Amino acid sequence: MGEWLRTHAHVVRRLQWLVVLVYAVLLVVPALLPLPGPTARAWNHLTVLAEFAFWGLWWPFVLVSMVLFGRLWCGVLCPEGTLTEWAARHGRGLGVPRWMRWGGWPFVAFVGTTVYGQMVSVYQYPKAALLVLGGSTVAALVVGYLYTRGKRAWCRYLCPVNGVFALLSKLAPMHYRVDDEAWRRSLQTGAEAAAHAGPAGTPQPIRIVRRAAAPAVDCAPMQPLRHMQGASGCHMCGRCSGHQGAIALQWRSPTHEVVHLGATEATHWQTWLIVFGLLGVAIGAFHWSASPWFVAIKQAIATWLVERDIYWPLADDAPWWLLTHYPDQNDVFTWLDGALLLAYIGASALVWGGVTLALLALAVRLAGPWSRQRLHHLAQALIPLAGLGVFLGLSAITLTLLRGEGVFVPWANAARLALLAAASAWSLWLAAAIVRHWQGQQPPPLAPARTLAALLPFALALAWVDSAWGWLFWWW
Numbered sequence: 001m002g003e004w005l006r007t008h009a010h011v012v013r014r015l016q017w018l019v020v021l022v023y024a025v026l027l028v029v030p031a032l033l034p035l036p037g038p039t040a041r042a043w044n045h046l047t048v049l050a051e052f053a054f055w056g057l058w059w060p061f062v063l064v065s066m067v068l069f070g071r072l073w074c075g076v077l078c079p080e081g082t083l084t085e086w087a088a089r090h091g092r093g094l095g096v097p098r099w100m101r102w103g104g105w106p107f108v109a110f111v112g113t114t115v116y117g118q119m120v121s122v123y124q125y126p127k128a129a130l131l132v133l134g135g136s137t138v139a140a141l142v143v144g145y146l147y148t149r150g151k152r153a154w155c156r157y158l159c160p161v162n163g164v165f166a167l168l169s170k171l172a173p174m175h176y177r178v179d180d181e182a183w184r185r186s187l188q189t190g191a192e193a194a195a196h197a198g199p200a201g202t203p204q205p206i207r208i209v210r211r212a213a214a215p216a217v218d219c220a221p222m223q224p225l226r227h228m229q230g231a232s233g234c235h236m237c238g239r240c241s242g243h244q245g246a247i248a249l250q251w252r253s254p255t256h257e258v259v260h261l262g263a264t265e266a267t268h269w270q271t272w273l274i275v276f277g278l279l280g281v282a283i284g285a286f287h288w289s290a291s292p293w294f295v296a297i298k299q300a301i302a303t304w305l306v307e308r309d310i311y312w313p314l315a316d317d318a319p320w321w322l323l324t325h326y327p328d329q330n331d332v333f334t335w336l337d338g339a340l341l342l343a344y345i346g347a348s349a350l351v352w353g354g355v356t357l358a359l360l361a362l363a364v365r366l367a368g369p370w371s372r373q374r375l376h377h378l379a380q381a382l383i384p385l386a387g388l389g390v391f392l393g394l395s396a397i398t399l400t401l402l403r404g405e406g407v408f409v410p411w412a413n414a415a416r417l418a419l420l421a422a423a424s425a426w427s428l429w430l431a432a433a434i435v436r437h438w439q440g441q442q443p444p445p446l447a448p449a450r451t452l453a454a455l456l457p458f459a460l461a462l463a464w465v466d467s468a469w470g471w472l473f474w475w476w
């Protein structure tokens, strides 16, 4: 498969531009059309079709593809990747600046787009989708035009979902494996003695055999090919397949990257993205519109304001690009709605993420001496559940859209329960493997009772995260 991708680059290139075309049509045309009426359906109104394509199919199933195939989407299909690389081929070719290398961008960009998307109701309105997705695409083009020569600096450093994709692809059962020994052999400069002997007493003639250097690989996300170990930064484009006779797409254990590489490669920004991003801000973003607590708090504050003749927070004159404003659809946010939305998502992030982090820290402490790196390592065991949460939240939009089309899925909640149980078991399995990995580094090994004690707070953290989805799908 890797070889096919490399040798059929022209086919991939055409496919990429086809995706760009479809993406542009689905993004731009609905924003120019009147909003669909209540009878509009995906098969008779482009706006409904685009809504379904972006939020019902594209987002949830791109997340699934990360876990199955790594970042194949990024390397082969993503329209922003194609556009930023194209712009970089024709742009200024500046070096990647220091500010862009800051490790916090994946967290900040994910949180920023998630929260802003909620403020403007990105899932419901095409103008908001054009602003959020189109804004990101324009930024990708500008960054591509300015920085690097034909590379994807945007994807590697700034894309709002780069961090999430990098985390999920750690679970993929395949990666481009680099065989260091084969690479070394391919670079070897050999010296062979000539087969025939020279005259006695004269030096043996030596024939130097130098292999021609393999042509450089055009790795768009700028991976350090020789030392690449995991799949998180690789876009699975196949361009390096067979390079130096040492790189090939291969199967691997889906635990390998989290358990073995995470011990040294897990960072605090990844922990923030898992704990406060995917298990905090994202939960708040999916919760607020369904939460009776949100409504109760809003009513209490509105009553309090009216009793004191303070009316400006109840005005709904914010522009649509700041807060949702569609009077014809009876959908307008007041300033109070906007402020509460931000406060609710922020509080959710602190509560869900804070408790999860505290339980992780307790698990690390029970497993042995405190180590911050171990905390970041163990946080990676939450990736399956964190990823599934975002999938469930997005697939709820899929189901709502399907309902609008007259398709009902009565088994949805049973499937959600099964998926939550499976993802929780997967996370627990990873945590157990991580703790066992620590034992190998720390003689004498932990007693089994101590291992269990370390896993107990982790299991509580899983139950705590599961309960967030319990509120959304069962208890509210």
Ligand code: SF4
Pocket: 075, 176, 217, 218, 219, 220, 221, 222, 223, 225, 228, 233, 234, 235, 236, 237, 238, 239, 240, 241
């Ligand atoms: S390492 Fe680079 S060139 Fe190789 S498959 Fe990944 S993205 Fe493509």
